[in-house]
Structures are given as structure tokens and as C-alpha cells.
Amino acid sequence: QVQPVESGGGLVQAGGSLRLSCAASGRTFSRYTMGWFRQAPGKEREFVATINWTRGRTYYADSVKGRFTISRDNAKNTVYLQMNSLKPEDTAVYYCAAAQKSAIALYESEYDYWGQGTQVTVSS
Numbered sequence: 001q002v003q004p005v006e007s008g009g010g011l012v013q014a015g016g017s018l019r020l021s022c023a024a025s026g027r028t029f030s031r032y033t034m035g036w037f038r039q040a041p042g043k044e045r046e047f048v049a050t051i052n053w054t055r056g057r058t059y060y061a062d063s064v065k066g067r068f069t070i071s072r073d074n075a076k077n078t079v080y081l082q083m084n085s086l087k088p089e090d091t092a093v094y095y096c097a098a099a100q101k102s103a104i105a106l107y108e109s110e111y112d113y114w115g116q117g118t119q120v121t122v123s124s
Contacts, residue, residue, distance in 0.1 A: 004115035005022065012121070021080055022081075032099060034052070036079075036094060039093050047108075096115040
């Protein structure tokens with residue numbers, strides 16, 4: 001079992017950067033595919049990025065491709081989301097999730113464990 005806990009959210013101006021961290025408890029963290037999702041006010045939660053555990057394969061939503069980078073450090077049981085060139089439309093609660101599978105995962109239904117979320121606010 002894995003329990004993700006997000007940190008690193010905050011307020012930043014448009015064009016700025018933030019790095020989110022997700023620390024996950026559990027000795028088998030390295031065998032989970034990890035993902036980031038976000039939910040803006042009044043909108044449904046949406047996929048942002050995912051990284052699998054076997055070869056570190058990544059996949060991004062088109063809206064963040066080229067600006068966000070997902071990475072993981074299995075020794076630290078932590079996954080990161082580096083967010084650059086932030087836009088006001090990136091404002092949302094960002095959630096970290098873990099999936100018991102080896103392939104990348106793009107859909108909420110594929111994930112087994114979720115964090116509580118961290119707020120990211122981008123001002124214009």
C-alpha cells in the first residue's frame with residue numbers, strides 16, 4: 001500500500017516556476033506508476049502527467065507538454081512535477097496518485113491511491 005502526500009504548491013506569477021513533490025510511504029513505491037492530476041474551480045479533475053516504474057517512461061497532457069516535467073527518485077520514494085512557464089490557466093489543486101501497474105496510466109480509474117492535493121495559484 002502507498003499513501004501519497006503532496007507539497008510545494010503556492011502562489012506564483014505568470015511565467016514563473018514551481019516544483020511539486022509527492023512523498024509516498026510504502027516499501028514497494030518503486031513498483032508503482034505515478035501520476036499527477038489537477039482540478040480547477042468548477043471543472044472536472046484532469047490528467048497532467050504520468051511516469052512508470054520500469055523504464056521511467058513519461059506522458060503528458062498536451063496543455064502542459066514542453067512546460068512541465070515529471071520525474072521520480074525511487075530511493076527517496078518521491079515523485080516530482082517541475083512546472084515552468086506557468087499560466088493563469090494552470091491554477092488548480094494538484095493531486096498525486098499511485099497505480100499498481102507497470103505501464104503509464106492516463107485515467108483516474110487506473111489509480112489506486114490518491115493524495116489530498118496541493119493548491120497552485122498562478123496570478124496574471
